[in-house]
Amino acid sequence: MKDSAGDKKQKDNVRPPVHHTTSLKQLAEHLGLNPATVSVVLNEVPGRSIPQATRDRIKAAAKLLNYQPNLLARSLRSRRTLTIGILVPELGDGYHTQVMSGIGDQLIKAGYFYFTAHHRHKPSLIEEYTRMLIGRGAQGIIAIDTMLEHSIGIPVVCVAGHRHIEGVTNVLLDHVRAAELALNHLYSLGHRQIAFMRGQPFSSDSDERWKSLVRVADKLGIAVKPELVINLERDMSSPELGYPVVQQLLAAKQPFTALVAFNDISAIGAIRALQDVNLRVPNDISVIGFDDIKAAAFTLPRLTTINQPLEEIGRIATQSLLNRIHNTIPPSDEITVEPELMIRESTGPVKS
Amino acid sequence: MKDSAGDKKQKDNVRPPVHHTTSLKQLAEHLGLNPATVSVVLNEVPGRSIPQATRDRIKAAAKLLNYQPNLLARSLRSRRTLTIGILVPELGDGYHTQVMSGIGDQLIKAGYFYFTAHHRHKPSLIEEYTRMLIGRGAQGIIAIDTMLEHSIGIPVVCVAGHRHIEGVTNVLLDHVRAAELALNHLYSLGHRQIAFMRGQPFSSDSDERWKSLVRVADKLGIAVKPELVINLERDMSSPELGYPVVQQLLAAKQPFTALVAFNDISAIGAIRALQDVNLRVPNDISVIGFDDIKAAAFTLPRLTTINQPLEEIGRIATQSLLNRIHNTIPPSDEITVEPELMIRESTGPVKS
DNA sequence: TTCCCATGTAAAATCGATTGCGTAATCACT
C-alpha cells in the first residue's frame, strides 16, 4: 500500500484535483457527449428524455472529475447571481454586525452570498457603492442604518430606515413602544428630572427615537428641558462617544436624576463620565441604554436597556428581501419589531 | 426653468435611467459601431488607433446611456473577478469585525469586493464555504481565526493562523513579545501567584498564546500552577465567556493576586465575577486582558491589556493577499505584528 | 409497407464583454 511517489505534491491521500477545475465542455468531451446533454442531466431539467444509464454515467463522471459549475457563467446566462449587497456605515460595530450575523445565517440557507460595503456615512460613497453592487450582480440590497435617497431599480430592504421609497421595505423597531418602556420604567422609579441624549444626525434612528421620546415624555408629563438635552455629534462606535457630552451636561449644573442614553455604547461612556466625578449609578443617577448589546449585561453596574432583537431584525430583513426578489408574496412597505425592557442595575429609585 | 412634467417618476433632475441597463452591444448599435471598438475605447486599450473624435463620441454616448459594463461577463472572459472571500468564525464579534474593517478599507482601494462567510468553527462548513467562495470566483481568501487544513489552489492569507501550509501567508502577533509585556508588567508590580486563562481549543491563537505565556513565565521564575489554570470551552463572544470559569477558579480556593485573561471579552466577564464576590480589581486581584477592544478603555476599572493592531492586521493581510494574487513580490510565509501594553486601571501593585 | 411520433442526442444561439487578427481605406512617397 505504499505510495510510490509519482508526484511530489501528492503528499496527502488521493484527493480530487481541486486546483484544475473541470469545465462542462471538458466533462462532455470526456464522456463523448454534448455539453448540452450533460447540463440537462446535471441540472435535472424536467421533460427531457435521457436514459437512466446515461444519466448515471454523466453523474459518475462529474463526481470523478470534481466538476463544479462556473457560477459566473451560469449567472451570466440565467441572470440569477444568488448574490445580494449589504450597505453598512461601519464594520467593527456591535449593532451593525449583529444584524449582519442574522442576515448571513438566513442568506446561506437560501443559497445566497453577499457583498459588504461600508461607507462611513458618506453620501457619495453610499451612491457609489450602490452602483458597484448592482454592477457586480447584486439582486437586492440590504441597507443597515443607511440613508438611501431614492429607489435604485432592484429590491431593497432598509434596516432602521424611515423614509418611504418605492421598492423599499423598512424594517424598524417600534420606537414609540421603546420610548414608553424606557420612560415608564424611569417614571415608575420616581424620576421626573430626566436628561436625554440625542443620536447623531447621520444615524438613521436618531430622529425617530427622539420624536418618540418627546411624545411619550409629554404624555407622562415629563418636561424635556433643553438644558438637559445633549447631542451626539461624533462618528464613532466606542464608548468614548458618550463621555464628553455627559461632562458638558454636568457642567451645565442642571439637576437631574436619570439619563436616557442614545444607545448602549454611549451609555457605557456616559456611566464612566458620571463615575469619574464620583456620581454613583444608579444611586445618584439612573442610566438607561438602548440596543442591549452583548456587553451591556457585564458592565458595572449592569446596564438597564431597551433590547432590540438585532439578529432577528437581520433575519426578517433578509426574508423580506428574498420575498421581494422572488416575488412570492406582495411586499410590505414596513415591518416593525418589538423592543423589550431589560431591567438590570443601572436604574434605581430616585433618592427621596 | 419649470419642469414640464413629462414623466411622473422623473421628479428629480434629469437622471439617467438607472433601471434599464445598457449593454455594450446596444451602445455599439446606437453608435453604429462594432462592440469591439467601443470596448477598446472605453477600456483605453493601448496600441489601438482610434481617432479622438470617435473616442469622444463613444464616451459621450456611454455617459448618456449610462453604460455600466457587466462585471460578470467581464470576469468570465478575463478571469479576474476582483473578488476575494473572507472566512470568519463569527460576525458580531469585535475582534473579527475590526480586522474585517481594515480588510474592507484596503480592498476597496484596490477595486476589490469581498464575500463573507461565517462558519462558527465547524470544520465541515469551513471546507464547504471555501469551495463555494472559489466557485463564486474568489481570487483569494483571507481566513480570520480559522483553521485551514490544506492548501486550496488560490492564494490564502490566514490571520492568526499558525500552521505552515504551502501557498498560505500567516499574519500573526508576536506572541512571545506579548507574553513578555503582560508578565513583565505583572511581575514588576510584585505579582508571583498568577492565574491563567487558556483560550478555547478551536480558537487559533489559543495554543500559541499559551505556549508563549508558559515559556515567559518560566523565564521569569513564575510558577504556572495547574490549579490556577482555567480553560475556556464555550463558543461565545460575550463577556459571559469569562464569568463561570472565574467562579470555578475561586471555588478552588488557591490564592492568587493576578489573572491573565485570554482576551478582553473574557476579562470583562472575569472582572464581573470577581466583583460579584466582593473582590476589588485591582486592589485584591489584578486582571490583564488581551486584544484592546474598544470597550476596554471604558470598563470599571478600565482594562489593562495587550493591544493588537487589529485594523492594521487586516490591512497587512489584504496587502499580502493582493501581492500573492498579482505575483508582484515573492510572498512571505509569515508576517508578525507587534503588540503593545496598554496600562490602565485593572492592574496594580500586589498588596503588601 | 408507410407514416408518425417518441426517444436520445447534437447543434447552435445566447448571456455581455474582451482580444487577436484581418482588411478596406487613406496617406506618403518615389
Add this chain to the structure above:
DNA sequence: AGTGATTACGCAATCGATTTTACATGGGAA
C-alpha cells in the same frame, strides 16, 4: 501610378454555462 505604411475599424473566437431548436433512429400503428 505604383508601393508600402498607417489608420480606423470590423470579424469572429472565446470565457462556461443554459436553452431552444433540429435531427437521426427505431418502434408501433394504420
